[in-house]
Amino acid sequence: MESAIRIVMALGLADELAALFQLQVASSIAQMERAQLAERKRAPSKNTHVKKYD
Secondary structure (H helix, E strand, O other): OOOHHHHHHHHOOOHHHHHOOOOOOOOHHHHHHHHHHOOOOOOOOOOOOOOOOO
8 A cells, every 4th residue: 555655646646646535524413423333343253162271
């Protein structure tokens, strides 16, 4: 990713990609609530029944 950004900057095309890096502000409380509910949660381990030996 860093290499791609350096190439874009070297070619003078950074202004064309500036919109990709702008902070998107939630415009309503409902949007913020949906974003909070959509946060990823960690899945439980598949090997829950495996005994660990000392």
